[in-house]
Amino acid sequence: MPWDRNQMAARAAQELEDGMYVNLGIGIPTLVANYVGDKEITLQSENGMLGMGPFPFEGEEDPDLINAGKQTITELPKTSYFDSSMSFAMIRGGKIAAAILGAMEVAENGDLANWMIPGKLVKGMGGAMDLVAGVGRVIVVMDHTNKHGESKVLKECTLPLTGKGVVDRIITNLGVLDVVEGGLRIVETAEGVTEEELRAATLATIVD
């Protein structure tokens, strides 16, 4: 059985180490926060906050306190606030240890596409280009194939890029792959998924 959304998030949480400052994208990456266990992880929200807390209790929403997805959130005792240029100083400056992001396509050279489909509604890249250019480690969490069953793990991206050669590790419903010299290396497969199945769903070059 391939991993479901929560299992993918739990696997991604294993990438995080005690003391890390981390930025989580929208979607499955947001769920990673539920699986960090006893590790002291500080979540950065690029609209200007370190130490993001959970959603507020009903009636305690504060319009001045939102995350990068514009959702109401809460602060923690360790929270700090800052402006957008300071926020991206820590992102671009390599102070954020890791970003966990969703993707439309990833290529074997680490190219990432996750912001634009030409001819469709274009909303913008937000902070994604800055994050992938700047943080210590970029981990992509996504389904291995799209809804038509086509691989999202490619030799070359077909969509406009968010970043070139930026992805370090890919976690999909079928397993975990690292971007290495010459292509992707299989780190592990999801429980019940064979290496052959993972290879069959992957268009990228797999190296041993």
Added chain:
Amino acid sequence: MKKVYGSAAEALDGLLFDGMTIAAGGFGLCGIPELLIDAMVESGVKDLTIASNNCGVDGFGLGKLLDTKQIKKMMSSYVGENAEFMRQYLSGELELEFNPQGTLAERMRAGGAGIPGFYTKTGVGTVVAEGKEVKTFRGEDYILEEGIFADLSIVKAWKADTTGNCVFRKTARNFNPPAAMCGKICVMEVEEIVQPGELDPDHIHLPGIFVHRIIKGEHEKRIEQRTVRKREEA
């Protein structure tokens, strides 16, 4: 010099002209200069170029200036919350320059700091880099981005003293300080005006030198995505 004005319209008096460039603070609907936007709608000023991370939502925030077709061009990182925006953009009525969020913030900060350009690795190898100078530093490619020098900044803070020293509240700070810095004139709206000395000088987020006109008013502070948890989960 008197910085405190009685209303948003008074504070903008003599500052607006067609075709001008404006830097606006706010992220989504958080920390946006609601009152100054309303006054700009009233003024009828048009052909605006606005640097702002987002463009409000339909009928609120900068979305109001879209409804009245006062905006010619947006410089933003994310505009997905606004149907009228998409309609005007797809029909060619509205120009859009996408900037990565951190690049937009730094372009404002740089403009305000007297820095006309800087190199960043954000966007290298993407459409954002097209037409921009590439320079190699320490073996890595960077692209040249230009500082933003706006005619006017419209921003929102929590509290200011009468000299413009101000503090922001929580994530409503966001783009407000860099947007405030990059305008020739900065007009700020706040929830409370206090006397000099009432704010701790060590706790000022933006010194009054960047702020030229101040107004106080009531803010709606609309919430874009209301997310909550149940008490039992605590």
